[in-house]
Amino acid sequence: MNSLLKIDNLHVSVNGKPILKGVNLEVRQGETHALMGPNGSGKSTLAYALMGHPRYEITDGRIEIDGVDLVALEPDARARLGLFLAFQYPVTIPGVKVADFLRHAVSNVRNPDRKEGEGLIPMREFRKELKARMEALGMDVEFARRYLNDGFSGGEKKRMEILQLAMLRPKFAILDETDSGLDSDAVRVVSEGLARLAGPEMAVVIITHHERLLEFNRPQSTHVMLAGRIVENGDATLAHELHDQGYAGVRTRHPAIAAEETVEKTEEALVAKA
Ligand SMILES: Nc1ncnc2c1ncn2[C@@H]1O[C@H](COP(=O)(O)OP(=O)(O)O)[C@@H](O)[C@H]1O
Ligand SMILES: [Mg+2]
Secondary structure (H helix, E strand, O other): OOOEEEEEEEEEEEOOEEEEEEEEEEEEOOOEEEEEOOOOOOHHHHHHHHHOOOOEEEEEEEEEEOOEEOOOOOHHHHHHOOEEOOOOOOOOOOOOEHHHHHHHHHHHHHOOOOOOOOOOOOHHHHHHHHHHHHHHOOOOHHHHHOEOOOOOOHHHHHHHHHHHHHHHOOOEEEEEOOOOOOOHHHHHHHHHHHHHHOEOOEEEEEEOOOHHHHHHOOOOEEEEEEOOEEEEEEOHHHHHHHHHHOOHHHHHHOHHHHHHHHHHHHHHHHHHHO
């Protein structure tokens, strides 16, 4: 049976300020979901809370995979249950090559009880798997010899993200693809990579407004966040409409929640002025 990621009444605060105010979301293994919403609505906060980032305090609600509550678990334990944690490690690790990083990450997920220096996947086996995955993704095998994130372009960072996904093969991947910093090479890498990896064993929640990403990876479900809640659910048509028309319609349909957003904006504006 397919696994189920269930987010139930999730409340998250940052620095004591409530940001998520009761998020409900269900994702089955193999599904593609788009999470959309205006800037500041809480999309990245949801991604960080799922990953177990310490700054994002869960004040109420549950995050479950097949009935197991993840809220009290460390990021590593969440990864072992099948959640993809893109930001689990420091951005740049001097002297660590892509291949070494991946060998450790994959060993951590597959051999949960391993101690440092033990239980690594044998080098030959790992190299063979890495090569096969890179070839399947159309990636240059030389990339694995680069130092991790050392001078990576936007596209190369995305290549790293896709390669991690291909090697870790999580049940649930949450990808926060901010639309601003993505150049066209990066968008192509993510669009094509995800399309190649998608299958019955992986679910993806794509946080993006980017048309091309969603065209290549047509979501079965689209969810719209506003002021810390998911206010609408639909299919790929909804993603398309939001891309064309923006969020004015969503705000009109949910005036009370949109008003909370305005209050927050006003507060921010006052702080900015002061
Ligand atoms: N680390 C943080 N420190 C302070 N405020 C934060 C932090 N992360 C998020 N927020 C606040 O939470 C709200 C939601 O932000 P975010 O989740 O980044 O929205 P989105 O990704 O939808 O643009 C914003 O008001 C933002 O200012
Ligand atoms: Mg964001």
